[in-house]
Amino acid sequence: MLRFDPFHDIDTVARQLLGENVGSSRAPRFMPMDLFRAGDHYVLNADLPGVDPGSVDVSVDNGTLTLRAQRSVPSEEGVQWIASERFAGTYMRQLSLGDNVDTDKISATYNNGVLSVTIPIAERAKPRRIEISGHAQPKTIEAGSGS
Template sequence: MLRFDPFRDFDAMTRELLGTQAGTARAPRFMPMDLFKAGDHYVLHADLPGVDPGSVDVNVDNGTLTLKAQRSVPSDEGVQWIASERFAGTYMRQISLGDGVDTSRISATYENGVLSVTLPVAEKAKPRRIEVSSLSSGQKSIEPDTSTVDAESES
């Protein structure tokens, strides 16, 4: 049975230009993620469906958070591929962290194909209230010491 596929020629041309063939390992193009702030921490969720949890690597170096994961390629011996659209290989994403993240307290979990990374806000970056005092409340004001200025101008 022959079916008309209007994209067959386009797909063939793309495979030739990019050097990909059906049934071969294709490098993942991206790692979709969400990043949001909740209270005193940031939360990053990255989609990694089908990734072996043991291959997930999260590290931080010099203010850069690096997420890596490996998705294995199934053996294609004796297999005739009809369609091969799922990416296999290494996924990697890097995110620059500002000074406002406490890198020593970063934690990560991987469940149901989603990597969750918690990035706590550093104490120095948290908002704080600054007490404003009034001079009329009995506090002494600091006056410049003019005695040394007068003594220097006399000499």
């Protein structure tokens, strides 16, 4: 007899997210990040501790910002692991950029395990004052007039 368990799928997803019983326990889970606006640009800070700076790649293609990084596993022969909780492998995160950013001027730095990406706001998307032009002589409209 089959038993219906409505929480089975939720438990499976939770185990996958928390890393229980899913392939190698050393596979990267995610790349935690913060994103905020500071004046005329956005700043994205992503945590990548222990990642070789040469493996970090930031690219923009068709409005999608892609962050990639590789963290290698130490390949030491004859070692018996007691605990292995640090993730290794490829990290990747993609963000959809709107039309209001200047993709040609995106810049990135990597310091102390933090990838910082500066995404400038395009000139066309910045707030600007719109000048109102008028007639040489003001036109007066009276209430109740038929024309």
